[in-house]
Amino acid sequence: MILKNFVVFEGIDGAGTSTQIKKLVENAPEKYIATAEPTSGPTGKFLRRMLSGEFHVDEKTNAYLFAADRCEHIFGKGGVKELCESGKTVVSDRYFFSSLAYQSVSCGLELPQLLNSPFPLPEYLFFFDINPEISLGRVNARNSHKEIYENIEAQKKIAALYEKVISMYESNSRLREEMKIIRIDASKTIEDISQIIKEELEK
Numbered sequence: 001m002i003l004k005n006f007v008v009f010e011g012i013d014g015a016g017t018s019t020q021i022k023k024l025v026e027n028a029p030e031k032y033i034a035t036a037e038p039t040s041g042p043t044g045k046f047l048r049r050m051l052s053g054e055f056h057v058d059e060k061t062n063a064y065l066f067a068a069d070r071c072e073h074i075f076g077k078g079g080v081k082e083l084c085e086s087g088k089t090v091v092s093d094r095y096f097f098s099s100l101a102y103q104s105v106s107c108g109l110e111l112p113q114l115l116n117s118p119f120p121l122p123e124y125l126f127f128f129d130i131n132p133e134i135s136l137g138r139v140n141a142r143n144s145h146k147e148i149y150e151n152i153e154a155q156k157k158i159a160a161l162y163e164k165v166i167s168m169y170e171s172n173s174r175l176r177e178e179m180k181i182i183r184i185d186a187s188k189t190i191e192d193i194s195q196i197i198k199e200e201l202e203k
Contacts (some may be wrong), residue, residue: 129186
């Protein structure tokens with residue numbers, strides 16, 4: 001299922017997804033609603049504490065928690081599905097593609113795929129492709145306290161899994177007719193990337 005009016009930005013830490021969503025909404029607040037995963041709801045707040053390193057959970061538990069947070073994000077009252085079906089364009093910083101990449105590092109792809117199979121695909125998927133060493137340099141420059149995945153070994157594994165996941169969807173001829181996947185060279189300037197996104201969404 002494709003959810004019309006739903007736009008997703010994906011990429012490893014430091015790829016620039018948050019910056020671009022902020023610019024998109026600032027430039028056209030009447031057109032776009034920004035959201036993110038993990039959410040600001042109770043489960044999302046728990047996940048952010050876990051990501052900060054405050055405590056540890058098993059990676060399988062992690063996969064279930066992200067799926068639970070996503071379920072409320074998409075299907076809950078006032079959630080993404082309701083907003084999109086009312087004609088609003090919702091832009092999310094991360095979605096289930098990130099779960100397929102991040103959680104698969106430790107628990108394999110099968111469980112994240114199963115848990116996320118009920119969720120609709122976005123109309124647009126922007127994949128921010130970048131060398132992990134460049135993106136991690138950005139993270140290090142802006143943060144004194146890093147999250148649990150923000151190290152070069154993890155980011156290289158996640159980047160490889162992201163590539164595998166995005167390529168899997170790109171190779172599906174049926175889905176290519178419905179979900180538009182746009183690869184972004186995330187090493188470009190903020191202005192250049194912003195212009196590419198704007199042009200794609202206005203086609």
